[in-house]
Amino acid sequence: MSNKRFATINRRAFLGSAAGAAALFATRPSWAASKTLNVLSHKVHQTVLGADDGDLMKDWKATNDAGISWTTFDSNPLQDRLFREASLSETDYGVGYIIDNRPTSDIAALFEPLDDYLKKDGIEDFGDIAPGLVQGMTVDGKLIGIPVRHATQGLFYNEELLEEAGISAPPTTLEELVEQAKKATFKSNAGTPVVGMVLASDLAVFPVMFARAFGGDFITQNFELVPDPAAMEEGLNALRGMFEAGALPRSYATTRNDDQVTWMQQGRAAFTVLPFARNGQLNNPEQSKFPGKIKAIEFPISAALKGKTPMASVVEAWGMVIPRNAKDKELAWKFIKEVSSKRVTLGMAINGNGPVRVSTYAEKDFVAKNPVAEVEAGVLAHARGAFPPFPEAARAQSTLLEEVQLAVLGRKPVKEAVASIIERVKPMMPA
Amino acid sequence: MRSRSITSLVPLLAPVHILILSVIVLPSIYVVWLSLNASSFGQEPTFVGLRNYIDTISDPAFRSALWNTVVLVVVAVHVELVIGLGMALLFASGLPFRRVLLVAVLAPYAVSEVIAVVMWRFLFDPDVGPVTQALLSLGLPTLDWSFEPSHAMILIALLTIWLHLPFTFIILYAARLAIPADLYEAARIDGATPWQAFRRVTLPLLGPAVIVALLFRYIFAFRIFSEVWLLTQGGPARSTEVVAVYLYQEAFSYNAFGSAAATAWIMVLASLLLASGYVFILRRQVAANAR
Numbered sequence: 274m275s276n277k278r279f280a281t282i283n284r285r286a287f288l289g290s291a292a293g294a295a296a297l298f299a300t301r302p303s304w305a306a307s308k309t310l311n312v313l314s315h316k317v318h319q320t321v322l323g324a325d326d327g328d329l330m331k332d333w334k335a336t337n338d339a340g341i342s343w344t345t346f347d348s349n350p351l352q353d354r355l356f357r358e359a360s361l362s363e364t365d366y367g368v369g370y371i372i373d374n375r376p377t378s379d380i381a382a383l384f385e386p387l388d389d390y391l392k393k394d395g396i397e398d399f400g401d402i403a404p405g406l407v408q409g410m411t412v413d414g415k416l417i418g419i420p421v422r423h424a425t426q427g428l429f430y431n432e433e434l435l436e437e438a439g440i441s442a443p444p445t446t447l448e449e450l451v452e453q454a455k456k457a458t459f460k461s462n463a464g465t466p467v468v469g470m471v472l473a474s475d476l477a478v479f480p481v482m483f484a485r486a487f488g489g490d491f492i493t494q495n496f497e498l499v500p501d502p503a504a505m506e507e508g509l510n511a512l513r514g515m516f517e518a519g520a521l522p523r524s525y526a527t528t529r530n531d532d533q534v535t536w537m538q539q540g541r542a543a544f545t546v547l548p549f550a551r552n553g554q555l556n557n558p559e560q561s562k563f564p565g566k567i568k569a570i571e572f573p574i575s576a577a578l579k580g581k582t583p584m585a586s587v588v589e590a591w592g593m594v595i596p597r598n599a600k601d602k603e604l605a606w607k608f609i610k611e612v613s614s615k616r617v618t619l620g621m622a623i624n625g626n627g628p629v630r631v632s633t634y635a636e637k638d639f640v641a642k643n644p645v646a647e648v649e650a651g652v653l654a655h656a657r658g659a660f661p662p663f664p665e666a667a668r669a670q671s672t673l674l675e676e677v678q679l680a681v682l683g684r685k686p687v688k689e690a691v692a693s694i695i696e697r698v699k700p701m702m703p704a
Numbered sequence: 705m706r707s708r709s710i711t712s713l714v715p716l717l718a719p720v721h722i723l724i725l726s727v728i729v730l731p732s733i734y735v736v737w738l739s740l741n742a743s744s745f746g747q748e749p750t751f752v753g754l755r756n757y758i759d760t761i762s763d764p765a766f767r768s769a770l771w772n773t774v775v776l777v778v779v780a781v782h783v784e785l786v787i788g789l790g791m792a793l794l795f796a797s798g799l800p801f802r803r804v805l806l807v808a809v810l811a812p813y814a815v816s817e818v819i820a821v822v823m824w825r826f827l828f829d830p831d832v833g834p835v836t837q838a839l840l841s842l843g844l845p846t847l848d849w850s851f852e853p854s855h856a857m858i859l860i861a862l863l864t865i866w867l868h869l870p871f872t873f874i875i876l877y878a879a880r881l882a883i884p885a886d887l888y889e890a891a892r893i894d895g896a897t898p899w900q901a902f903r904r905v906t907l908p909l910l911g912p913a914v915i916v917a918l919l920f921r922y923i924f925a926f927r928i929f930s931e932v933w934l935l936t937q938g939g940p941a942r943s944t945e946v947v948a949v950y951l952y953q954e955a956f957s958y959n960a961f962g963s964a965a966a967t968a969w970i971m972v973l974a975s976l977l978l979a980s981g982y983v984f985i986l987r988r989q990v991a992a993n994a995r
Contacts (some may be wrong), residue, residue: 360745676941678940
């Protein structure tokens with residue numbers, strides 16, 4: 274009988290236990306931080322700030338008696354959620370991470386202008402943050418975001434595979450790159466079929482880099498659309514030639530950014546174009562079959578422009594913004610200040626973040642841990658975004674990619690594809 | 705019970721009405737309103753009348769997406785029906801290890817769509833996919849789906865058939881099991897061949913179940929998204945794009961909420977139009993049964 278009494282849950286016992294648990298839960302804030310800052314970001318932004326003993330924000334949390342609650346998404350869903358939150362009458366999110374090619378005038382108006390915050394309670398040595406990145410976060414003369422991360426594109430190559438293909442040194446011009454990619458399309462000693470180069474087909478970065486190597490562009494910072502069609506044609510001809518020769522995978526049209534990493538790690542491609550920050554991942558002994566053999570250099574410019582003008586590689590930057598409708602803007606600014614400090618910038622860089630401070634590249638700790646730091650710093654000096662932000666930018670990018678795919682796969686002559694890009698994107702350009 | 709007044713019954717029904725109103729009716733009205741406005745983040749909606757509908761219908765990319773959707777739906781749904789019907793009859797005729805086979809047939813329905821697509825993408829990888837390699841080693845042609853749009857469409861159709869076949873099968877199998885065995889016995893005594901028994905007994909009695917399966921699959925298949933998005937993202941060069949992908953791009957890539965809302969309504973109307981023949985047959989059957 275007594276056993277049965279203990280084993281049976283009656284209504285009184287259930288309600289009593291539930292009330293007790295609720296009371297216990299209600300006391301939780303007494304031992305938790307008194308404030309919580311909600312941050313909307315990509316997972317990588319949280320990861321580079323470290324955790325547990327390596328938490329770069331540990332002191333900040335203690336000083337401000339605040340916890341940080343992260344909500345993370347992939348890039349596009351993150352931007353969508355951030356803009357939705359900022360469009361509400363009020364949001365719980367204090368800080369959001371934004372990509373530099375997203376803030377149009379309308380979108381920028383959803384976020385706090387930060388110039389006054391900077392004047393009142395400045396960021397440590399703000400002038401040290403790369404001016405080009407700060408410019409990218411300035412819309413209609415107002416600073417709406419503080420740069421926090423950049424992804425500058427470099428040319429990665431597999432040293433071992435190049436040697437096997439009889440190539441002794443990486444390319445110094447775009448023409449050499451194309452030739453080497455064709456030569457490095459072979460079966461490796463391990464029996465793996467190797468393609469010369471793997472590129473994703475869903476990002477504007479790659480055709481833009483090839484066009485810039487010949488002095489062209491897609492859309493300039495001054496909103497000039499395809500300022501040099503002949504250079505764009507040369508860039509696309511180079512891609513088309515590689516595809517025709519099998520130096521780009523036949524699955525080019527369905528290749529994604531993650532595939533590039535996998536193909537390089539598995540030795541299925543000799544060259545790729547990725548942000549320098551991917552160096553650690555490409556050479557990680559736990560993931561890569563070629564640890565220490567995948568090297569990075571600046572994406573080469575064409576022979577005709579070599580030595581005359583620097584290569585303008587593509588850089589994508591992230592900034593931290595405060596939604597205008599955020600509840601605790603003061604705490605949000607304190608967070609941004611701390612993340613932008615020299616100490617945290619260096620810590621994040623060591624954890625794999627593209628540092629936005631020029632001085633970080635001179636830090637011994639960072640240089641020792643990052644073999645591509647010096648090259649990256651050189652490339653960053655001349656790098657710029659793939660295209661400037663404007664309301665129809667995403668649609669313009671899709672149109673570019675559609676025409677590039679048609680040209681590369683040989684379904685449309687290159688000249689015709691370039692003419693179509695101009696014709697179709699023109700109505701999307703800002704007045 | 706019968707003497708209860710309508711006023712005393714309304715509160716009991718109200719939760720259902722409130723639920724339908726808040727989950728279906730109001731959002732639908734909101735989408736209609738949105739489709740008549742130009743709207744994006746940071747902008748006040750501006751009334752544009754039917755502009756979004758006209759722009760969407762006159763967009764060649766939308767028309768191509770609509771055509772791809774119709775082709776995929778018609779092919780996939782009818783192939784599913786034929787295979788599902790064949791399997792239902794085979795199972796009903798008595799199979800060894802029926803339970804194990806039943807689990808095997810129903811398994812794809814338990815697999816998440818995303819996982820299924822990733823799995824198929826790996827299996828049919830043009831370079832290292834096990835299926836591709838097996839076909840090559842047997843000297844058979846492979847699916848060059850990452851290059852040839854027609855091959856990509858075939859792979860998408862095969863994938864969607866594999867994923868949704870259990871739905872059609874289970875409806876038809878249940879309906880077939882409900883047909884009394886006496887009817888087949890009577891047909892046999894009357895000298896009917898198996899084909900005649902199928903045409904004169906099975907098919908007429910399975911009719912309502914076939915229509916229900918077709919109708920549901922038409923509506924579900926018209927929303928096809930993950931198979932296309934995860935396999936080809938609508939490429940190469942938008943050649944395999946379907947309407948749901950077009951809508952997704954408008955709403956979440958271009959943040960053009962007005963045209964996305966218009967696309968959604970066009971999608972609803974197109975799927976109803978496509979399924980209208982079967983809706984008509986279903987109504988006729990219901991009316992005949994009511995007599």
